[in-house]
Every structure is written in C-alpha cells, then in structure tokens.
Amino acid sequence: MKKEIRKCIALCIATGMTAGLVACGGDGGTAASEPPGTAVADNKENIPSSVPGELPDAGTSVHYPIQGAEKLTFGMALANEWSDRFDSWTDLPIGRAVQEKTGVELEMVHVADNKAMNLLLASPDLPDIILFNFQNNYSGGEIKAIEDGVIFPMDAEFLQQNAPDYWEVLNSNENIMKGSTNQQNQVFGFTFIMGDDKIKTGYGLTVRDDWCEQLGLDVAQIDTAEEFHDMLSRFKSELNVEIPMTFTSKNLEELLDYGTITSPFGLVTRDVYQKEGTVHIGYAEKEYKDVLAYLNQLYNEGLLDANFSTNDAATVTANMLSGTSGVSTGALGGGIGTWLQTNRDVEGYSLAGLHNLVENDGDKSLYGFYKTDVIGKTAVITNSCENKELAAQFLNYGYTDEGHMLYVFGVEGESYEMVDGEPQYTEYIMHNPDGLTVKKAMSEYTLSWDNGPFVQDLRQKLQSASMPEQLAAWDVWDDTTVEEYFLPKIAIAQEDLAEYSSLRSDIKTYVNEMTIKFVRGTESLDHFDEYLATLESMGVSRLTEIIQAATDEYYAR
Amino acid sequence: MKKADNIRQAKRQAETGKRSFGIRLEKDLKRNYGAYLLFLPVALYYILFAYKPMYGILVAFKDFTPARGVWESPWTSGYGFGHFISFFKSFYFTRVLKNTLIISFSTLLVTFPAPIVLALLLNEVRGTKFKRTIQTLSYMPHFISLVVICSMLRLFVADNGIVTGFLKTLGIVDGTYSLLSMENYFVPIYVFSGLWQTVGWNAIIYMSALSGIDQGLYEAARIDGAGKFKQMWHVTLPGLMPTIVMLLILRIGQIMSIGHEKIILLYNEEIYSTADVISSFVYRKGLLEYNWGFSTAVGLFNSVINFMLVLMANRISRKTIDMGLW
Amino acid sequence: MRYKSKGYTVFTVFNYIFLGLVGFACLYPLYYVVIASFSDPVKLISHDGMLLFPLEEFTLDGYRMVFSNRLVMSGYRNTLIVLFVGLCFNMVLTVMGAYVISLRKLMLRKPFTILIIVTMYFNGGMIPTYLNVSSLGMIDSLWSLIIPGAVTTSNLLIMRSAFMAVPESLSEAAEIDGAGHRQILLQVMLPLVKATLAVMVLYYGVAHWNAWFNASIYLRSAGKFPLQLVLRNILIEGLNNDMLTDVGSADNPQAVQLLKYSLIVVSTVPIMCIYPLLQKFFEKGVMLGAVKG
Incomplete structure (x- = not known):
C-alpha cells in the first residue's frame, strides 16, 4: 500500500513538472498508454489505478527531437552481427534513426570486445554514455563502478526531470526498480528490462x-x-x-x-x-x-x-x-x-x-x-559526461512509445509493418534477400536482438520463435x-x-x-x-x- | 690479441689499485661508444615498453578495478597479500600445483629432446627433396589453431576414435568411453599431442644451428677415421650444444606456465583431479569474472618461481659446462 | 661412400621410414581440415575413423561464407602491412640489440642481458601496457601492432647466441683493419648468421601473422582489424549461437562447423608457404675456414 502511494506521488511530481517545464508534443507517450501485451503490460496491476487513462499527453517532459542538442559520445562494443557490413553503429538504420528522432548527434567509440571495454574504462577520458554488461564483465558490477567513479549515479529528482518515461517504468514494478539501483537507492543506468514474464522463460x-x-x-x-x-x-x-x-x-x-x-x-x-x-x-x-x-x-x-x-x-x-x-x-x-x-x-x-x-x-x-526483470547490458552515463541531463534525455527515448517501437521493431515500412494494429517484422528481417540470418538482419534495425536501454517486447520473441512447435x-x-x-x-x-x-x-x-x-x-x-x-x-x-x-x-x- | 689486451688491463688495474667503477665505465663508454649507440634504440624500447608499465605488478597486491587505476585502488587485506593468501588457502591449491608440475615436467621430458632428435635424423638424410618435404610437413600442426587441434584430438580419443581403437586391440581399454573421461589418460594425451604439435616447428632452430657448424670439422673427423655415428656424436652434437643449453634454460623458466587454452579445450569436470592446472583454475576463478587482482597475483607467483628456476639453471650450467644465458 | 658402414645403411633405411611416418602424422591434421572444409558437416561429426576423402555432399559453402565477409580482404591487407613493416622493425632492433649484448668485452653486457631477461618474467600486465600505448597516441592505429612488440626477448637471445658462436678472431681482425661496430656487424657478422636471420624472419613473421590479441585491445575500427582477429570474430559469432540463444532458429549449426575448417585453410595456407622460401638458408653449411682466408 505504502509503495503505491509513493509511486503516485512520484508520478504526480513528474506530471506536474512536465506541465510546468515544456509545452509537450503529442507524439511521445508513456508506458501507461501502451497496448496490451507489450512492455510493462504484465505489471498493469502495479500501476496505481488513480492514474487516469488519458494522462499520456501530460506525462512527457522530454520533447523529441531535442532542440539544439550537443553531440554525445557513445561507447559500445562492436557486434559481429553487423561489423562485417558497417563501420559504425551510427551508419546502421537504427543508429541513424535514433539520432534523427532524438535530435542528438552521436559519436561512437567502438571497442572490439568486453576486455577492451575494461581497458577503456581504465582510461581517463570516457565516452559520455557506455552500453556494457557491467554485471558480468566488470568486477563488482555497476554498483562497484559507481564507487569507482565511472558511473554517474542518478537520483529520483534527476530522473523525474530528465527521464520521466524511464522513471515511470522503474516505478511500475519493485523488482525493476531494485534491479536498477544500488543499496543507496541510486539508479545506476538505463537498464534492459523484461517487459513480460513469458520472455524470461524458454x-x-x-x-x-x-x-x-x-x-x-x-x-x-x-x-x-x-x-x-x-x-x-x-x-x-x-x-x-x-x-x-x-x-x-x-x-x-x-x-x-x-x-x-x-x-x-x-x-x-x-x-x-x-x-x-x-x-x-x-x-x-x-x-x-x-x-x-x-x-x-x-x-x-x-x-x-x-x-x-x-x-x-x-x-x-x-x-x-x-x-x-x-x-x-x-x-x-x-x-x-x-x-x-x-x-x-x-x-x-x-x-x-x-x-x-x-x-x-x-x-x-x-x-x-527464468531470468531477472533487469538483465544484461546497461546504458550508463559516465562521470566524464559534461551534459548529463542531455544524456539522460537521450536515453529516456527508449522507454517512450515511439522509442520502444524503434528499438524493438526498427523503422516502420522497412523492418516492420503494422498489420491489424500489430507490428510484424518484414521479409527483410525474417527471410532476408541477401541471405542474412534473422539476427544479423535485426541487428541493422533494432537492439532487441541484443540488449539496450528499453523494455523488451514479448512480440519480438514470439515472432523470432515463430514455428508452431x-x-x-x-x-x-x-x-x-x-x-x-x-x-x-x-x-x-x-x-x-x-x-x-x-x-x-x-x-x-x-x-x-x-x-x-x-x-x-x-x-x-x-x-x-x-x-x-x-x-x-x-x-x-x-x-x-x-x-x-x-x-x-x-x-x- | 686478446691475451695482450687482458694483460694490459690487468696491469692498469694493478697500477691504480682498485679504480672506481665510474671511471672504468667512462673508459668503456668512450672506447665502445659505437656499440652503446647501437644499443640505444633497443634500450629505449625496453624502458618504454617493458619497464615503464611495470608498476602494474602492484595490481597483485590491490583490490583492483580498472576505473580506479593502479594507484587509487585500495590494498588488499593481509597487508596487500590478500590475493596470495586466498590462492594458497584455496581448497584446490595443492591439487592444481601438483598437476601443473606433473604436466609441465612430463611435457619438458618428452617434447624437449624430440626436436633435437628429429633435426639429427633429418641431417642424415641426403636426398634434398625428401628432407625438405618432411621438414615442411613436420611443422604443419603448429599452424592449425588450438581449437581445431583439440576438436580433432577429442575425435581421435573418443569411444570410436582411432587411438582408442588402437589401444582396444592391444587390450588396454575396453573402448566404451572416451579416453578423456578417464583420469589416467589426460597427461599422456596432453603431452603426446603437444609433441605432435611442436616437434617440427621446434626442430627449425636446430636445423639452422646445424647449418652453422663448420664443415671443416667433419672433414677433420673423417680424416681421423670417424664413422657417421662418431661424427654425429663428436661434431654435430657439440655443435648444437650452445643452442640446446640456451633453449633448455629458457624452457625451465616456463615450468609454471602452462597455458589455459589447451587444458580448457580438452578437460572436463570429471577429470579435474589430473587435468586442472593453475592457469585453468585462475581462468575459471579470476578471468571470467574480471578479477584482475587475483589473476595478476597468481601470475606473479608463477613468474617469481619461473625466474628463480632460470637463475638456478643458469648457475648450474655456468658451473658445469660454462655455458649459460649470462 | 667409403665411410658408410653396414650399420649406417640399416640406420638410413629405418631413418627414411621413420621420417616418412612423422611426415604423414604431421600432414594429416591439415589434410583433415582441408577435406572437412568441403564435407557435409553433419556426416563429419558422426564419421568414425580416419577421414580420407570429402564426405558427400561436396560443398563450398564454408568458403563462400568466409569470403562474403568484406573484412576478410581488408584483414589480409592489414596483416600484410603489419607483417612487412613490423618485420623491418623487428629485424633491425633485434640484430642491433643482440650484437651489442654479444660483445664479450663490453662492460655493461651482463647487466644489460639480465635486465632484458627480467622482462621475460615480469611485466606490467595488460592495463598499464594499454595505458602506455594509449598515452603514446597509438590507439586505433596499426602502429600499436608494430611498435609495442618490436623486440621479442627470446628471439633476441637466440640471435645473440648466433653472434657469440662466430669466433671472436674474425671481428678482432676487422677491428684492426679500422672497422667500426657498424661495419663489423654489417660486413663480417651478418653474412655468417644468415641461417639464424632466416629463423628470426620466420619466428617474427609467423608471430605477426597469428597475432590477434593486441589488435583486439588497441584497435577500434573493424576496417583496421588484421585477418586473424576478423576470423576469430567470425568463429566466435558462430559459436555464440549456442543452446541458450534467444533469437534464432534460422542460424544453421552445421554452417559453424564448415566455417571453422574453411577459416583455417584460408588463414594458414598463405603463411605455410613462407617456410620453403627460407629453407635454402639452412642448407649449406658454413665454411669458416674459407671466410677466414
């Protein structure tokens, strides 16, 4: 009960701030407006009933594309799935679309593998944002990385102001929140979240x-x-x-x-x-x-x-x-x-x-x-980042409706089509004309084949494992x-x-x-x-x- | 010439009594400045790329995380010896140490002399074509990646593999299981596959040393009436001796280092009792979890032992046959 | 041949047979890999005993997969650049260093030698080395694959012992003729250690060819990756399609097997050709007497 009240307050704060800060465009949205079967829908019962259904418009404080945004540097390991065809993530359709939609220009810092990422973390100048599986590949995980001064830990206020959609997802479920915070309740990054219990099995x-x-x-x-x-x-x-x-x-x-x-x-x-x-x-x-x-x-x-x-x-x-x-x-x-x-x-x-x-x-x-609600790679803002607010606003995009679709399904008309109101991967993904595997084709348009700062969608897994057996x-x-x-x-x-x-x-x-x-x-x-x-x-x-x-x-x- | 030089030097030393090291060095630098100049780039290389980063050894004594760096990371418990203590106190310390030594010494015993024998045998072949062909063939396994070598090995010693089949006809095994699921077979498999992988490649250096032996010595031996075997014993082998001694001392300095790759590709949980060595143990414990401090500490432990062994080997060799690394 | 005894003839026969067997045993793995790279991968796994011919269906899919990757060609190019430029640095530095520490009269010879040998056992480890290379501005540059590994200590020691095997009288004679260290090294010593120089070329060359680790930590752009790193990534990508993969069902598990063997053929055959070229340096014995005269 107490939990719900707290969430209510948090949401109200987020809403209030939004109203006061930005005149909001209608294209964004919140998790609350997502269609059933996606994202955090399975946690519906956790979302306080006091939040009215028509809230979405007021629920966003970040307006995309962000006007006059500076460049951000983004550290990421090269993925073999696409590195044989593209030099940089920003050359991929997904990378181009993310930049265009958010209005943030990215400069990629690619390393070859997890070991090289560890070495990069030892260097004095870090990229503004790093997408990395700290849990498995950094001794002590994200929590140690905060102590080591790599990760900029985010508090409630910072997130409410700069990443309201992510904040809402965090608050939708206790396990998601705890899986993304350290013992001092600081949020360590923009985590990869299982949007449905069913995704955790298999x-x-x-x-x-x-x-x-x-x-x-x-x-x-x-x-x-x-x-x-x-x-x-x-x-x-x-x-x-x-x-x-x-x-x-x-x-x-x-x-x-x-x-x-x-x-x-x-x-x-x-x-x-x-x-x-x-x-x-x-x-x-x-x-x-x-x-x-x-x-x-x-x-x-x-x-x-x-x-x-x-x-x-x-x-x-x-x-x-x-x-x-x-x-x-x-x-x-x-x-x-x-x-x-x-x-x-x-x-x-x-x-x-x-x-x-x-x-x-x-x-x-x-x-x-079974898998935990929060798993795999986390996109973190480093302490070297000079415009942490912008980085948070950029990463928040994956948790908006539009961003969710982009990260999970890619670009409409290219990697997916809407059929009866449901996204369907196109032939380009499922039966690639150049003979690319599903995973390779998906890697060009989405991050859902891997991990990233968004909520994973059950429909992605249902479609990639589509044989009746x-x-x-x-x-x-x-x-x-x-x-x-x-x-x-x-x-x-x-x-x-x-x-x-x-x-x-x-x-x-x-x-x-x-x-x-x-x-x-x-x-x-x-x-x-x-x-x-x-x-x-x-x-x-x-x-x-x-x-x-x-x-x-x-x-x- | 040399003798005269020595006498002069001795005289000079006698004249001045014990000259200070500095003055002698200055003289040497003046006289051989050409040589020191030649050495300068090499010295710079070693200073810049070997000695400058050497502060990293401290990682062995620290709870190291990359982001903190070597200086900022805190010392471990136990006055900085935390990682060492945890290694020595580990349940498996004696087992992995024992296995490392057993595998290492058996490998040394089998794979060190083999290339010398191969080179000697090849040296006795008169047909150039045959010799070149065999030599080229013999070093091929060196180029096949370990992953593939090991997957082939697993096939050969599987329940239906050719090695197992051979042992079965000899009545040694019953052929229901892979040899790799039996504790006793791991060391022989590891050692003899190592022989197969390295014998040709390692013979190359001896082949080159053979070509450096003064042909006049064979001539002289023949005139003295020595047969082929005697020539091999009295001319060829002594001619190879400096190479053999140098490589043996270097090899002794690797006793503690058995790479983890091949072990991990061949072993399985069931035969850990003979197959698990220090490096595979550290791999499971340290590297997989990016525990830099622990793996550096164990590496340092190995290095210290290796270095002491080299010092010892060099000393023994200096004393007995007056050859050595320095 | 008048010095050949009966025993020696018997020995020769057995020697040929034995060496023939050794040759066969060493050829087989490569032969197997080549055959396997053309064979049906499922049949390959269930195949018992020696593999002598490609198993039906004969396939070139493995090679098609390897060469459809644009990084393979750039990988060859990068490897060759590193190999040739690297070899120049390797040879020059190794010869200079080895010559100097082979000079018995040099006072600092022993301390130099020991300081060099120490580096074989003690090093700063990966992170300080990386920071060092990074501070020299070599990150994402092919120089990072050339300069930090310019001298390999064990090779330096091998080279040194070759110089030490040359009788001192030769260099002393040259010294009396007024030759400096440079001339002695170039004109007297090097011609006498040709065989060891060939070994050095082989050792360094093969090491460059097989190296992937430094590339994986120092390079950032896939277009600069050397061949071995590219191949390794292809292989790992294949292996990653393991039993726990989420996305999938379309990735062919057999293809991975084929790929593995084709990769080996693609990556090892070129470097194997280098040895026969160097072999002639090992053939002729040196006639020191002649040189002296």
Whole structure:
C-alpha cells in the first residue's frame, strides 16, 4: 500500500513538472498508454489505478527531437552481427534513426570486445554514455563502478526531470526498480528490462514427437520421472535408438540448475533459491541424492549418453539431427528451433517440448528456467559526461512509445509493418534477400536482438520463435512455479564480494566434478554424506550466509 | 690479441689499485661508444615498453578495478597479500600445483629432446627433396589453431576414435568411453599431442644451428677415421650444444606456465583431479569474472618461481659446462 | 661412400621410414581440415575413423561464407602491412640489440642481458601496457601492432647466441683493419648468421601473422582489424549461437562447423608457404675456414 502511494506521488511530481517545464508534443507517450501485451503490460496491476487513462499527453517532459542538442559520445562494443557490413553503429538504420528522432548527434567509440571495454574504462577520458554488461564483465558490477567513479549515479529528482518515461517504468514494478539501483537507492543506468514474464522463460527438454507417436505415447502426458524413464527405455528397446538421451556436461548443469528434472524428488533446483525470503542451496540438500540416484539409474541402463562428460554441443546437435538420439535439452531458439529448421526437409521428423519432470501427473514443476526483470547490458552515463541531463534525455527515448517501437521493431515500412494494429517484422528481417540470418538482419534495425536501454517486447520473441512447435514447447516449459523460488537480482555487499566469488568458484568446481562422478557411477552414492561434509568444510554455510544477507538487504531496500 | 689486451688491463688495474667503477665505465663508454649507440634504440624500447608499465605488478597486491587505476585502488587485506593468501588457502591449491608440475615436467621430458632428435635424423638424410618435404610437413600442426587441434584430438580419443581403437586391440581399454573421461589418460594425451604439435616447428632452430657448424670439422673427423655415428656424436652434437643449453634454460623458466587454452579445450569436470592446472583454475576463478587482482597475483607467483628456476639453471650450467644465458 | 658402414645403411633405411611416418602424422591434421572444409558437416561429426576423402555432399559453402565477409580482404591487407613493416622493425632492433649484448668485452653486457631477461618474467600486465600505448597516441592505429612488440626477448637471445658462436678472431681482425661496430656487424657478422636471420624472419613473421590479441585491445575500427582477429570474430559469432540463444532458429549449426575448417585453410595456407622460401638458408653449411682466408 505504502509503495503505491509513493509511486503516485512520484508520478504526480513528474506530471506536474512536465506541465510546468515544456509545452509537450503529442507524439511521445508513456508506458501507461501502451497496448496490451507489450512492455510493462504484465505489471498493469502495479500501476496505481488513480492514474487516469488519458494522462499520456501530460506525462512527457522530454520533447523529441531535442532542440539544439550537443553531440554525445557513445561507447559500445562492436557486434559481429553487423561489423562485417558497417563501420559504425551510427551508419546502421537504427543508429541513424535514433539520432534523427532524438535530435542528438552521436559519436561512437567502438571497442572490439568486453576486455577492451575494461581497458577503456581504465582510461581517463570516457565516452559520455557506455552500453556494457557491467554485471558480468566488470568486477563488482555497476554498483562497484559507481564507487569507482565511472558511473554517474542518478537520483529520483534527476530522473523525474530528465527521464520521466524511464522513471515511470522503474516505478511500475519493485523488482525493476531494485534491479536498477544500488543499496543507496541510486539508479545506476538505463537498464534492459523484461517487459513480460513469458520472455524470461524458454528452456527445457526436447523430444522426438514422431517416435513417441510411433510408440503410441502422448508427449503431453509424459511428465513424471517414471514416465520419462519408460519413454527412454522404450526408445532403446523398441526403436533400437543408440543413445536415447544425448547432452553435454553443460546441459546436465542446466537441467539441474533450472530444475528441469529435480521436482519429482522434492528438490526445487540444484542452484541457489529462496523460499519466503530464506536462502537455500540445492546442491547441499539431501534431496539432491535422489536426483543423482535417478540419473545414475538411467545411466546404468544405457539410456543416457555414455560420453556426456566429453561431448560438445556439435555432437549433441548431430545426434539429434541424425536420429542417433531422441531426447535432448536446449533453449527455444538454439535447441528445438535450430534442429527443426535444419531438418525441415526430413520426412516425418518432428520435435516437441517435454514438460519439466514433476512428482504427480499434471503438477506444475517447482522450478524452471527464468531470468531477472533487469538483465544484461546497461546504458550508463559516465562521470566524464559534461551534459548529463542531455544524456539522460537521450536515453529516456527508449522507454517512450515511439522509442520502444524503434528499438524493438526498427523503422516502420522497412523492418516492420503494422498489420491489424500489430507490428510484424518484414521479409527483410525474417527471410532476408541477401541471405542474412534473422539476427544479423535485426541487428541493422533494432537492439532487441541484443540488449539496450528499453523494455523488451514479448512480440519480438514470439515472432523470432515463430514455428508452431516452438510456441507449443514454450507453453509447456512455462508451466512452473519458479516465481515463488526465484532469487531476485540481489547485490552482494562489496566487503563480501571477494570471499563470495572465491567460495562460489571452489564449491562450484567441486559440485560439478562430483555430480558427474555420481551420475556415471565412478563415485558411489554411498559417499553422498561425505560429499555433504566436504561441502560444509569448504564453507557452504558461509556462502549461504553471504547470499542471505544480500537477499535480506534486497527485500528491505 | 686478446691475451695482450687482458694483460694490459690487468696491469692498469694493478697500477691504480682498485679504480672506481665510474671511471672504468667512462673508459668503456668512450672506447665502445659505437656499440652503446647501437644499443640505444633497443634500450629505449625496453624502458618504454617493458619497464615503464611495470608498476602494474602492484595490481597483485590491490583490490583492483580498472576505473580506479593502479594507484587509487585500495590494498588488499593481509597487508596487500590478500590475493596470495586466498590462492594458497584455496581448497584446490595443492591439487592444481601438483598437476601443473606433473604436466609441465612430463611435457619438458618428452617434447624437449624430440626436436633435437628429429633435426639429427633429418641431417642424415641426403636426398634434398625428401628432407625438405618432411621438414615442411613436420611443422604443419603448429599452424592449425588450438581449437581445431583439440576438436580433432577429442575425435581421435573418443569411444570410436582411432587411438582408442588402437589401444582396444592391444587390450588396454575396453573402448566404451572416451579416453578423456578417464583420469589416467589426460597427461599422456596432453603431452603426446603437444609433441605432435611442436616437434617440427621446434626442430627449425636446430636445423639452422646445424647449418652453422663448420664443415671443416667433419672433414677433420673423417680424416681421423670417424664413422657417421662418431661424427654425429663428436661434431654435430657439440655443435648444437650452445643452442640446446640456451633453449633448455629458457624452457625451465616456463615450468609454471602452462597455458589455459589447451587444458580448457580438452578437460572436463570429471577429470579435474589430473587435468586442472593453475592457469585453468585462475581462468575459471579470476578471468571470467574480471578479477584482475587475483589473476595478476597468481601470475606473479608463477613468474617469481619461473625466474628463480632460470637463475638456478643458469648457475648450474655456468658451473658445469660454462655455458649459460649470462 | 667409403665411410658408410653396414650399420649406417640399416640406420638410413629405418631413418627414411621413420621420417616418412612423422611426415604423414604431421600432414594429416591439415589434410583433415582441408577435406572437412568441403564435407557435409553433419556426416563429419558422426564419421568414425580416419577421414580420407570429402564426405558427400561436396560443398563450398564454408568458403563462400568466409569470403562474403568484406573484412576478410581488408584483414589480409592489414596483416600484410603489419607483417612487412613490423618485420623491418623487428629485424633491425633485434640484430642491433643482440650484437651489442654479444660483445664479450663490453662492460655493461651482463647487466644489460639480465635486465632484458627480467622482462621475460615480469611485466606490467595488460592495463598499464594499454595505458602506455594509449598515452603514446597509438590507439586505433596499426602502429600499436608494430611498435609495442618490436623486440621479442627470446628471439633476441637466440640471435645473440648466433653472434657469440662466430669466433671472436674474425671481428678482432676487422677491428684492426679500422672497422667500426657498424661495419663489423654489417660486413663480417651478418653474412655468417644468415641461417639464424632466416629463423628470426620466420619466428617474427609467423608471430605477426597469428597475432590477434593486441589488435583486439588497441584497435577500434573493424576496417583496421588484421585477418586473424576478423576470423576469430567470425568463429566466435558462430559459436555464440549456442543452446541458450534467444533469437534464432534460422542460424544453421552445421554452417559453424564448415566455417571453422574453411577459416583455417584460408588463414594458414598463405603463411605455410613462407617456410620453403627460407629453407635454402639452412642448407649449406658454413665454411669458416674459407671466410677466414
């Protein structure tokens, strides 16, 4: 309740200021006016009802194109998707359009990769804006980068004045706000935001549908550990399938960490999760033993790839395409999508998504693949920037209606058309005349193939994963209660960071090593208690403690 | 000539007693200014590109982030030795150190003498065409990128690979699994594939050294009635000795440095117990998370040991055969 | 040949056979790569045993993909520029430096040598080196690939030992004739160490050819990237299409395999040709007696 009131106030302030500052053009808009199914629509219930629907016109204080704007420098890593055809991002249709629409001229500073970006950050003169995945590629993430004096931290007042649309998106959902701020409630940048819960999912088991049909099995009915086992063994005994289930050791980690196969044994996930605010670590729980025993049984019966520990992804793909294997695992695009696309001319070849394994028929699985609301690259304003207000106004554009369409779909008439009021990617994107892949074609007109300062749109992913089997698999994989257990985007306290990463790395090494040994039977499961004891001696409690503290801080923030 | 020079110098020293270093240096500079002038660009290069950035070693003692820079970053805990302590105290420290040494010494033992033998054998070939062909072929694996070499290796030692098949006919393995999923096979695979990759390329330097041996010495040996094998032993090998010694000392100075790329391309979690080395450990721990301080600290630890080994090797070699790097 | 014993004849036979086997074992990987670059990639993965002929369908798709990238041609050009200009710097500096620290009479020879050797083990690391190059204004310039790596210490030491192998009497004789260091180096020493010079050209040349890392941190424009960095990026882009990719379903996983092999052929064959050209320098033994006379 309190939260809502605060949001109300914030919105009112933003609105009031706007009215007072700029005579607003009608072309902008706010998230509130977005059509259903896009952007923050899924968070509709969070938007205070007191905001009337006809607000949009008054909700914008930044008028695009910005008049008399200076030049801004923009640091970004070169993307292989377009660097073979263009010298600079500003030569791309998206780059040209962004400059034209915002009225801000950009001067790009391109570096070759993440390492080079780290080196750029070590230099005294930084570009005004940097788009970079600090979370993964800068020790300590954005929060440390604020402390280091790289990032200019933004407060509420600054954002309300210069980036009202972004401010509104931040306030639409608590997780978005917390995912974009540090412990002192300073906003570190213009983040990439998942506009719909469904975008956060899209990973699971994939099975040869035609084989199941041949055996009289209904794929939709297979969801318990027993049924899964029976299916695999019938593949082997009745269809003489050489390797019923193929995967790599990385896939095994995914299956366990995304909870794809752990639910029947009462284990949420092998990874870290939370239950009503209390942190648990799956690999240190005794239920993990049952998961391992199950996998070990499958392995001993010859149902799993005997060489999964040395397999690479190419082998898995080859097995799935050549009929050597009937089950594997992967994501919507890279797994099932790629295999179907490659074998589209093969008669009778069909794939289907398999429900995450559960205890009882028809259950939702406890856990599943899921992403945080805020993820990936963030566009930050650096302290070297001399006109921070302008930089904020420029970056705000991605969160307006118009900017949203530009970043996600590109230029109307070129990269998308409006069909029945819905944007549709053109043939140029989906079936490029020059033979460019979808990703490469998209990279010319959008940033939605990657990350950027805007809200990601479900319609983008629906259209890029457009095969009916893909869409069906997506729905099946999505049948989870992962939201209950998912750990939000917590921030480990700076003083714990070194200890945390050291503990995590050693423990992860040990867990992965032992997991493979238990599954393959080179280590007997009778030693599972010793495994738990070793984890304890390696400091798994301390690790839990550090994560718990960060989680507490997150919920208290 | 030289003798006379030495005597004169000794006399001069005796005359003046112990002359100060400065005066002697001044004389030397005057006499050999041409040589020092030649060295100037090289000295500038080393000062500018090797010594000027050397303050970066401090990163090993700091909680370093690029944006703060070397000077501004705070010292780590433990009086600046935080990264070292965390490395030594790591659960896996002894394991990765042990594996590094085992892999390194086996590699040295196998891959160091092999190119010398290859060069000697090639030297005995009279047909120029055959010799050139073999030599050109032998250095080809050096040019194939590691990624491809390793993916081929994985095929060769897979459950249906040719190496596995060969071992199976010998009754050593049963051929159900890839050799890379068995702990005992990692070191041999690593070492012998390394031999294959480097033997031809490393023989080149010896081939060039062979061509530098005075042909008059062979003539003299033949006149003394030495057969081919004796010539090899008494002329060729001694002729290669300075090269061998220099390369061996340099090689000993790399004992601690096994690159992480090949290890990572070949290993898997199951055989960490024999395959995980310092560099792959640091790769997982430091580089992936851009933990500059930690990886610099471990690098420094390796460098110090390597440098001490070189000092030692050089000293031993100076004392025993009067050859060395300095 | 009157000095050949029976044992030596047997040895010769085995020697030829053995070297033939070594040659075959070393040829095979390249042969495999070439064959694989024309083969159906799915069949390739499931193929057992030795690969001797291209697997159906014969395809040129890999090469088409490589050469459709406009950066490949500019990559060749940049690499060649760096290779030739870089080699000039490498050779001049290495020869000068190695000659000086090979002079036994030089008082500062030992400290110089040790100071140089120290740099093999201790360096400032990536960031200070980058800032240094940056402060010299070489960012996004091909000079950044030439100057900072102008001398490789191990090569310098190899060169030095070649100079030291030349009998001192030769340079002393020249000195008496009134030759300065420059003349001694150019006219007496260099002709005697031709074989090592050839090795230096090979080592530095191949290093330039294979280098990509410095380019990835110092260069900003893709148009200046050397070949290896371009190829690496193509390869990484292919590999990035992994199982967790979001956008996709149209990207062909087999293409990546093909690409990998075609890239190797495109990038390694040219540099392999350099060696046969240098080989003749290793052939003729030196007749020091003749030089002396």
